[in-house]
Amino acid sequence: MRQALGVVFARAALLSCCWAACATVASAQTPSSPSALPAGASLLNPNVSVIGWFQGEAGDQLKEEGTQAFALREAELGFQANVDPYSRADFFIAVDPEEGVDLEEGYLTLVSLPAGFGVKVGKFRNNFGKFNRTHPPETPFADRPLVAERFFGEEGLASMGASVSWLAPLPFYLNFDAEATNTPESVEAPAFAAYRGRDLLYVGRVSTFANFGESANLTLGVSAASGENALSLSDTTNAVEPSRATVYGGDLTFHWKNPRRAIYRSLLAQVEWMERSAEPLGGDDVKRSGGFAMAEYQFARRWRAGGRYDWSRSLDPAVSGTAIGALYYVTFSPSEFSRVSLQMRTRDLENGSNESRYYLKTTFNIGPHGAHPF
Amino acid sequence: MIRTIRRLALWASVVVLALKPGDASAAKQLLVVTTTQDLGAIATEIAGDRARVETLSKGYQDPHFVDAKPSLLVKLRKADLFVEVGRDLEVGWIPGLLQSARNPRIQSGGPGFVDASTGIAILEQGAKVGREEGDVHPLGNPHHWLDPKNGLVIAANIRDGLARVAPADKAYFDTRYADFERRLRERMAGWKKDAESMGLTGLKVVTYHRSWPYFADAFGLQVVNYVEPRPGVPPAPRHIQELTEQMKSEKIPLLIVEPYFDPKLPARVAQNSGAALVILPPSVGATPEAKDYFSLFDAQLAAIRKALAGRRTP
Numbered sequence: 001m002r003q004a005l006g007v008v009f010a011r012a013a014l015l016s017c018c019w020a021a022c023a024t025v026a027s028a029q030t031p032s033s034p035s036a037l038p039a040g041a042s043l044l045n046p047n048v049s050v051i052g053w054f055q056g057e058a059g060d061q062l063k064e065e066g067t068q069a070f071a072l073r074e075a076e077l078g079f080q081a082n083v084d085p086y087s088r089a090d091f092f093i094a095v096d097p098e099e100g101v102d103l104e105e106g107y108l109t110l111v112s113l114p115a116g117f118g119v120k121v122g123k124f125r126n127n128f129g130k131f132n133r134t135h136p137p138e139t140p141f142a143d144r145p146l147v148a149e150r151f152f153g154e155e156g157l158a159s160m161g162a163s164v165s166w167l168a169p170l171p172f173y174l175n176f177d178a179e180a181t182n183t184p185e186s187v188e189a190p191a192f193a194a195y196r197g198r199d200l201l202y203v204g205r206v207s208t209f210a211n212f213g214e215s216a217n218l219t220l221g222v223s224a225a226s227g228e229n230a231l232s233l234s235d236t237t238n239a240v241e242p243s244r245a246t247v248y249g250g251d252l253t254f255h256w257k258n259p260r261r262a263i264y265r266s267l268l269a270q271v272e273w274m275e276r277s278a279e280p281l282g283g284d285d286v287k288r289s290g291g292f293a294m295a296e297y298q299f300a301r302r303w304r305a306g307g308r309y310d311w312s313r314s315l316d317p318a319v320s321g322t323a324i325g326a327l328y329y330v331t332f333s334p335s336e337f338s339r340v341s342l343q344m345r346t347r348d349l350e351n352g353s354n355e356s357r358y359y360l361k362t363t364f365n366i367g368p369h370g371a372h373p374f
Numbered sequence: 375m376i377r378t379i380r381r382l383a384l385w386a387s388v389v390v391l392a393l394k395p396g397d398a399s400a401a402k403q404l405l406v407v408t409t410t411q412d413l414g415a416i417a418t419e420i421a422g423d424r425a426r427v428e429t430l431s432k433g434y435q436d437p438h439f440v441d442a443k444p445s446l447l448v449k450l451r452k453a454d455l456f457v458e459v460g461r462d463l464e465v466g467w468i469p470g471l472l473q474s475a476r477n478p479r480i481q482s483g484g485p486g487f488v489d490a491s492t493g494i495a496i497l498e499q500g501a502k503v504g505r506e507e508g509d510v511h512p513l514g515n516p517h518h519w520l521d522p523k524n525g526l527v528i529a530a531n532i533r534d535g536l537a538r539v540a541p542a543d544k545a546y547f548d549t550r551y552a553d554f555e556r557r558l559r560e561r562m563a564g565w566k567k568d569a570e571s572m573g574l575t576g577l578k579v580v581t582y583h584r585s586w587p588y589f590a591d592a593f594g595l596q597v598v599n600y601v602e603p604r605p606g607v608p609p610a611p612r613h614i615q616e617l618t619e620q621m622k623s624e625k626i627p628l629l630i631v632e633p634y635f636d637p638k639l640p641a642r643v644a645q646n647s648g649a650a651l652v653i654l655p656p657s658v659g660a661t662p663e664a665k666d667y668f669s670l671f672d673a674q675l676a677a678i679r680k681a682l683a684g685r686r687t688p
Binding site for chain 2: 114207211259301336
């Protein structure tokens with residue numbers, strides 16, 4: 001399954017989201033083997049998968065907002081295949097009642113470049129931090145961390161453009177990513193605001209990885225994203241002055257899993273922090289930061305329990321103070337391909353209000369066997 | 375004159391041929407990366423001193439569930455030859471790693487890509503495939519290395535792969551393959567005799583996972599049921615009860631478990647049914663005794679012999 005949701009968001013350690021297609025194609029290229037494979041054309045169809053995300057929510061605020069208790073949050077359709085010997089294509093189409101049909105990601109990856117380079121073009125989730133790369137149904141959470149929601153919006157930072165990555169020829173893992181994409185609208189990613197689509201969003205990330213024995217390992221990454229920030233300058237004079245907002249981020253992930261008992265116990269802990277620096281009209285540089293820390297323990301073959309602590313300042317310079325929040329969850333996976341998670345979230349906002357919410361997140365996958373998470 | 379030229383040409387080619395192996399050994403050693411230690415052991419037999427062989431997982435790991443750690447990318451990036459078990463065994467971790475490896479040589483279809491299952495008579499193909507059956511392999515059972523005769527096919531696939539990436543050493547790989555084939559055939563005859571002397575022919579056994587059909591084929595065992603009938607889905611209590619009853623009534627003497635599964639439940643089934651539990655190394659490296667492809671089968675047969683003897687003289 002493409003997403004054992006329990007630890008899946010860490011999967012972004014690898015540059016790719018999806019890969020079931022490769023293996024099928026590889027196996028299909030074994031003409032000499034005596035075979036009962038399905039014949040002919042269907043082997044050339046892309047791998048098709050669907051992830052359903054059904055969610056129940058409860059809480060006092062929801063009644064005021066008039067939100068319905070149960071909703072199909074998203075159905076995510078994936079189409080993945082090799083295009084030719086040089087490239088592969090991945091499309092993810094999200095269908096949800098609010099936004100309708102949306103191309104969540106759709107990109108071409110060149111897999112046969114020399115010297116450790118990789119190139120991706122199309123629409124994709126920007127490689128900022130670790131959490132941002134994971135598709136919402138596949139994160140372990142029913143919501144998004146407060147800082148991710150405030151900086152990069154409900155769906156996370158995703159845009160159209162090109163990405164180059166380079167894996168350094170060293171005896172350890174050191175990877176560099178550089179992306180140039182359209183700056184998203186502020187309603188999509190509040191940290192930035194596109195103005196007539198003039199200036200691009202530039203994202204860079206450096207990540208490294210170290211094993212500590214065969215059971216434990218650490219992933220460390222630093223990221224930066226700089227994009228257009230038109231809201232701070234177009235209000236009064238309508239004068240077009242160049243202004244940019246920059247977000248810096250750091251992430252640290254710890255994994256533990258005994259490879260001799262891989263399917264029974266594991267631990268994942270992660271901290272992610274980011275700071276946005278932007279210049280409001282006629283004012284001084286405003287820095288706003290936030291982050292989250294999470295830990296998840298798999299205590300039985302099909303059970304995981306986890307928690308997340310959130311803190312974040314508002315991007316609005318007029319708001320002072322820091323909002324904090326906490327999420328607790330227990331997840332049961334009947335098989336590798338489905339899971340049910342009971343979650344509780346509390347938040348204390350800057351204005352002194354607090355809220356509690358309860359979630360029942362259910363996700364299920366149909367289609368070919370995809371990647372296990374790392 | 376023509377004769378002289380011919381003679382010179384002949385001498386020149388002799389000199390070139392004589393120099394060539396020297397050149398090849400002076401050249402950089404190949405890097406062969408295999409997904410499992412079984413493939414690594416066979417690759418070492420064929421590649422000899424022409425290659426350094428590294429494996430991405432250990433024999434005591436469940437090959438379905440290996441973490442796609444970024445450190446594995448570092449090995450794949452430099453690999454000249456990549457060998458996988460195939461048949462979707464590694465579908466959860468290899469396709470993504472290959473895609474991120476930035477190494478065009480070892481991509482599926484590239485000269486340095488070897489699917490070890492090519493040419494093997496794959497079992498359980500065309501069986502009913504659907505997720506209601508658990509995490510099944512639509513391309514047939516991938517545990518093919520557990521029949522030593524398939525080891526020859528794997529070795530031939532690796533030999534052909536090596537010859538593709540290092541054509542100058544083709545003769546060397548051919549010779550090593552021939553030597554491996556001779557030794558393996560010799561041992562196969564011995565193992566067969568051992569298995570017969572232990573009474574394995576037609577012996578009914580139960581296994582934890584569907585890892586053993588090739589092994590059963592090779593040594594005459596008859597796998598009649600599984601502790602986990604639907605791969606990846608923990609067994610229901612009712613199945614365990616029925617299994618225990620079946621093992622009692624059919625007097626099934628042996629329950630085979632892979633070392634990476636929790637032995638508590640199968641141990642209880644074995645105890646309640648009077649069968650002997652044997653934790654069998656499914657791969658090279660799974661136990662210290664299974665050092666290479668030959669000692670893997672030695673270790674397996676020794677473990678079964680011990681388990682059966684322990685049962686007969688309690």
